[in-house]
Amino acid sequence: xxxxxxxxxxxxxxxxxxxxxxxxxxxxxxxxxxxxxxxxxxxxxxxxxxxxxxxxxxxxxxxxxxxxxxxxxxxxxxxxxxxxxxxxxxxxxxxxxxxxxxxxxxxxxxxxxxxxxxxxxxxxxxxxxxxxxxxxxxxxxxxxxxxxxxxxxxxxxxxxxxxxxxxxxxxxxxxxxxxxxxxxxxxxxxxxxxxxxxxxxxxxxxxxxxxxxxxxxxxxxxxxxxxxxxxxxxxxxxxxxxxxxxxxxxxxxxxxxxxxxxxxxxxxxxxxxxxxxxxxxxxxxxxxxxxxxxxxxxxxxxxxxxxxxxxxxxxxxxxxxxxxxxxxxxxxxxxxxxxxxxxxxxxxxxxxxxxxxxxxxxxxxxxxxxxxxxxxxxxxxxxxxxxxxxxxxxxxx
Amino acid sequence: xxxxxxxxxxxxxxxxxxxxxxxxxxxxxxxxxxxxxxxxxxxxxxxxxxxxxxxxxxxxxxxxxxxxxxxxxxxxxxxxxxxxxxxxxxxxxxxxxxxxxxxxxxxxxxxxxxxxxxxxxxxxxxxxxxxxxxxxxxxxxxxxxxxxxxxxxxxxxxxxxxxxxxxxxxxxxxxxxxxxxxxxxxxxxxxxxxxxxxxxxxxxxxxxxxxxxxxxxxxxxxxxxxxxxxxxxxxxxxxxxxxxxxxxxxxxxxxxxxxxxxxxxxxxxxxxxxxxxxxxxxxxxxxxxxx
Numbered sequence: 001x002x003x004x005x006x007x008x009x010x011x012x013x014x015x016x017x018x019x020x021x022x023x024x025x026x027x028x029x030x031x032x033x034x035x036x037x038x039x040x041x042x043x044x045x046x047x048x049x050x051x052x053x054x055x056x057x058x059x060x061x062x063x064x065x066x067x068x069x070x071x072x073x074x075x076x077x078x079x080x081x082x083x084x085x086x087x088x089x090x091x092x093x094x095x096x097x098x099x100x101x102x103x104x105x106x107x108x109x110x111x112x113x114x115x116x117x118x119x120x121x122x123x124x125x126x127x128x129x130x131x132x133x134x135x136x137x138x139x140x141x142x143x144x145x146x147x148x149x150x151x152x153x154x155x156x157x158x159x160x161x162x163x164x165x166x167x168x169x170x171x172x173x174x175x176x177x178x179x180x181x182x183x184x185x186x187x188x189x190x191x192x193x194x195x196x197x198x199x200x201x202x203x204x205x206x207x208x209x210x211x212x213x214x215x216x217x218x219x220x221x222x223x224x225x226x227x228x229x230x231x232x233x234x235x236x237x238x239x240x241x242x243x244x245x246x247x248x249x250x251x252x253x254x255x256x257x258x259x260x261x262x263x264x265x266x267x268x269x270x271x272x273x274x275x276x277x278x279x280x281x282x283x284x285x286x287x288x289x290x291x292x293x294x295x296x297x298x299x300x301x302x303x304x305x306x307x308x309x310x311x312x313x314x315x316x317x318x319x320x321x322x323x324x325x326x327x328x329x330x331x332x333x334x335x336x337x338x339x340x341x342x343x344x345x346x347x348x349x350x351x352x353x354x355x356x357x358x359x360x361x362x363x364x365x366x367x368x369x370x371x372x373x374x375x376x377x378x379x380x381x382x383x384x385x386x387x388x389x390x391x392x393x394x395x396x397x
Numbered sequence: 398x399x400x401x402x403x404x405x406x407x408x409x410x411x412x413x414x415x416x417x418x419x420x421x422x423x424x425x426x427x428x429x430x431x432x433x434x435x436x437x438x439x440x441x442x443x444x445x446x447x448x449x450x451x452x453x454x455x456x457x458x459x460x461x462x463x464x465x466x467x468x469x470x471x472x473x474x475x476x477x478x479x480x481x482x483x484x485x486x487x488x489x490x491x492x493x494x495x496x497x498x499x500x501x502x503x504x505x506x507x508x509x510x511x512x513x514x515x516x517x518x519x520x521x522x523x524x525x526x527x528x529x530x531x532x533x534x535x536x537x538x539x540x541x542x543x544x545x546x547x548x549x550x551x552x553x554x555x556x557x558x559x560x561x562x563x564x565x566x567x568x569x570x571x572x573x574x575x576x577x578x579x580x581x582x583x584x585x586x587x588x589x590x591x592x593x594x595x596x597x598x599x600x601x602x603x604x605x606x607x608x609x610x611x612x613x614x615x616x617x618x619x620x621x622x623x624x625x626x627x628x629x630x631x632x633x634x635x636x637x638x639x640x641x642x643x644x645x646x647x648x649x650x651x652x653x654x655x656x657x658x659x660x661x662x663x664x665x666x667x668x669x670x671x672x673x674x675x676x677x678x679x680x681x682x683x684x685x686x687x688x
Binding site: 039043044045049204207213216219220222224225237249264265268304306308 | 400401404405407408411449503504507511512513514515516517518519524526529530531534536538541607610611612614615616617619620621623624651652654655656659660661663664
């Protein structure tokens with residue numbers, strides 16, 4: 001009996017300090033958000049910008065002590081995985097993220113990887129926000145993916161109409177990166193341009209990813225004498241080289257793309273030869289950015305070192321996820337609640353300065369349901385080292 | 398058609414310079430340096446910072462890229478490849494080491510230099526114009542002429558070095574027969590280090606030269622390595638003239654292919670042609686050891 005008392009006292013003496021150490025010091029709840037996309041190789045900027053944007057949003061909220069959801073403060077934690085634009089890796093990343101209980105994943109970046117992870121996300125009762133344009137990701141019966149930006153087939157017709165009416169363009173040549181996404185965008189662009197009555201001088205020309213000398217491929221395009229060249233699905237690394245090569249070859253017409261670009265890259269690599277180049281913008285163009293956007297840019301610079309204009313289209317996804325979770329905290333563990341909220345959710349766009357622009361889920365006209373982040377449709381023109389906003393629109397809903 | 402041929406000549410000269418470094422390392426060490434493209438990328442970044450950001454004259458920044466990459470080549474050879482080659486009995490080990498160093502350099506570059514494409518101001522501005530390209534005319538930028546000229550100069554300098562200098566003869570001797578070279582008093586370890594350093598320096602010079610017209614980003618290496626590998630396979634691994642011919646052939650094939658076929662078909666045809674060619678000439682055109 002005495003021995004037992006001694007043993008009990010000894011165990012208590014050992015356990016007491018351990019228990020004090022192990023006691024929760026108000027362990028903060030964590031909201032984990034996944035990022036799955038290409039973060040290495042030539043297209044690294046696409047996925048890395050997604051990652052940096054999510055991390056910056058997390059920094060902004062965490063600096064204020066976390067995000068308030070249902071009366072609880074959550075620290076936001078970003079779990080980012082590189083899929084190298086490889087569908088197999090993208091699937092294993094999605095499986096890893098969902099197995100950790102993550103319900104909301106930003107990415108992937110291209111059709112092949114986004115389509116590959118679709119069943120994984122659906123099976124795990126999670127949601128993802130790809131930056132790929134394949135309509136089958138967003139149209140019923142698909143219901144787990146939300147397009148994170150403006151699609152090429154939404155902005156293309158508006159751009160071609162602008163070129164036709166304002167710049168007097170009568171003929172267009174299309175040039176795509178030799179990848180499924182870019183080629184789809186090329187086909188859709190060709191159809192849209194035809195509907196506007198424009199003559200198509202080249203509709204199947206492509207270049208290999210990794211091409212650096214665009215003189216050969218553009219020589220052929222320029223021989224078809226188009227008024228404008230549309231670069232379908234062009235990567236930010238390729239756009240300045242294509243502009244430069246076209247101008248060096250004496251092309252005097254318009255150049256445009258339906259993807260987001262970075263003004264610093266254009267200025268450094270192509271300089272004045274990129275003047276007049278049209279591309280898609282986000283919330284970052286100086287003409288429309290709010291104080292919150294300016295603060296976001298500073299936070300992004302603090303984390304990454306420099307701003308990337310491409311990020312202007314990618315600031316929205318996590319902001320919108322958080323806003324929906326704040327509106328209905330039950331969505332934190334149940335994506336079905338989130339999906340119901342998407343139908344009616346609306347907030348003031350915090351990144352646009354007028355305070356009247358709405359940020360909501362859109363895309364009903366293209367996908368039959370609200371499965372797209374309502375990023376403002378901004379078209380920029382590169383001019384003397386910077387982007388100038390040509391016009392701002394909204395996606396038809 | 399003249400514009401297409403000029404495009405081909407420029408591409409060919411550039412490709413030959415890239416392929417030379419890869420074939421040099423293979424001839425001396427029998428190692429396929431998969432990090433060759435990443436070394437090209439680092440050369441581009443050296444010139445980007447020295448010339449583009451810190452304002453050093455280009456004629457100093459370009460040799461600096463060669464020297465920096467040469468030193469990296471020495472370090473890689475001394476600390477990575479020589480220990481592996483000395484102890485391993487399987488050739489795959491050195492290949493795995495090469496792949497590992499490629500991944501190491503790429504991820505390091507991504508962390509240090511960021512994800513963006515970088516560019517530098519043109520070294521020489523201006524353009525020769527002979528008519529409208531759409532009507533069969535020809536244009537040639539001063540930048541492209543400079544690149545072509547420096548690439549040819551670097552190739553000639555390398556050939557002269559290998560042919561007429563004592564270390565160059567030692568390189569050829571080691572490439573032909575290591576044991577015989579050793580018996581003749583050649584310091585094989587130093588010579589292989591020199592060979593690796595020259596190969597890396599050539600990659601650095603190519604990257605530093607081409608950043609002036611193509612820019613550079615952290616992920617550019619893999620594609621460069623793949624193309625360099627194609628050129629070396631066509632010409633014959635480890636043979637200087639094979640690398641030059643392989644580079645020229647790929648340059649002209651690309652330029653002419655893009656003019657005749659849709660882009661996606663061009664590389665398909667190039668790969669199919671390469672497979673058929675290798676079926677009949679598995680060692681490439683000049684599949685002999687260095688020299």
